[in-house]
Amino acid sequence: MDAVIETNGLSNGELKTQKNEPRVPDMQLGKCRYVRLHDNVNYVAAAIILRHQGDDTEVLLIQEAKKSCRGKWYMPAGRVEAGETIEEAVVREVKEETGYSCDVIELLSLQIQGSGWYRFAFYCEITGGDLKTQPDQESLAAEWYNLKDVKGNKVQLRGRDFIRLLDEAAKYRSDGHLKSIPRVLPVNENVSGLFLEFMIVKHSRDGLRTEVLVHKSIKDEKDLLDEEQPFPTVEFGFEYFFAMVVSKCYRHLLEEGANVVFTPSHVTRIKCHPKPMESLAHGISVRVYCQHKQSTTKAIIRSPRYHWITVETLETRRKFHMEQTQFRPSLHML
Known part of the structure; x- marks a missing residue:
């Protein structure tokens, strides 16, 4: 049709x-006969977390533990699991991969591939916890990197597909939208x-x-x-x-x-x-x-x-x- x-x-x-x-x-x-997570649709939740201001702005990255990209750096992200909300998924991923607890502030971006893959990228803020230093299956480590170094190819990244999200997060933050309503x-x-x-x-x-x-x-x-x-x-x-x-x-x-x-x-x-x-x-x-x-x-x-x-x-x-x-x-x- x-x-x-x-x-x-x-x-x-x-x-x-x-x-x-x-x-x-x-x-x-x-029309879909049904929609079930990991069967015919996948949702991915990602977090952009920044600190400091101006030229000192840093972004929180995680060091990948996956065999295909082991040792490379990326934003905290992972698949949403059936039985949790999108926001619960991003909070869980941040905790597992960075050691930090966080609040979800705003959806920054929705990326769609085909009709069965959706990635939600959120602006988040740290509320507690400690920076992860011990490797496990979720990530090898987490670290704060200067935003300009990340964008300037000075960090070995898993991929550069999230660079525009960094720009969007920095603009969202600098424009004073953090308290904007409705979210x-x-x-x-x-x-x-x-x-x-x-x-x-x-x-x-x-x-x-x-x-x-x-x-x-x-x-x-x-x-x-x-x-x-x-x-x-x-x-x-x-x-x-x-x-x-x-x-x-x-x-x-x-x-x-x-x-x-x-x-x-x-x-x-x-x-x-x-x-x-x-x-x-x-x-x-x-x-x-x-x-x-x-x-x-x-x-x-x-x-x-x-x-x-x-x-x-x-x-x-x-x-x-x-x-x-x-x-x-x-x-x-x-």
Whole structure:
């Protein structure tokens, strides 16, 4: 099935009438019979931990114990295990690999490969413990390295795929986002499949007007705040890569598709809960931020079930992470 199929918006033969209940996805690209961790989906949790300021900024790295990369340095990271939340996994990995206890402050980035591999990179802060010095199967050691040395190839790294995460963490920290609210952390809610929500936002050139594409049942900001799932949503199967889903849905939703809307650059909400261990609902729902190009006129909508509304209240824009200056975790489709 190559075309995006529009569903009828019905659930068990009845229209959705209750607020704060997930809307039946109105686009379909395949379907997962089940989603179970380490069976057909994998989640990885990673931590970026910094200390000091300016040229003295250091990052906490671990020395790998794995045979394939033994002795090389990398960020604390590991697979999420069935029966734990994403946040619990990153706290566990930091403790096992570095010796430190930590608090999870913010999601920095979501990296997606295909449709069954997701890496969550968090900004974390040390709360206790001692630097690991005794090797074990988790890591050989942990050490603080100057950020410039790591970026300047002066440290033997397992890979350089996390360098941009260091840049994002340093910017997040220096921009004063540490106390920003609301934070974007995974919502611990079981998801029976793979879902993608498109929050397509258009900012006027003068920055005074913000519009967003929503379901036609959303008449105003009050409806937007009350509705659990106000944006165009697609359910997809493992046979479709995440980037392919984006491309097909763009063409389905808007007349000019990717010509008028940038590729999704950030995430604003994630639902994922790989608990309990025996559950078949270890899936994920990702809400992505899609910025309409300011240089073009407002896109013509292909589907009659959506329309544009203006979001006038700053508080509402901030709640949905629509503000241009607001922090949003980055999205990287590998």
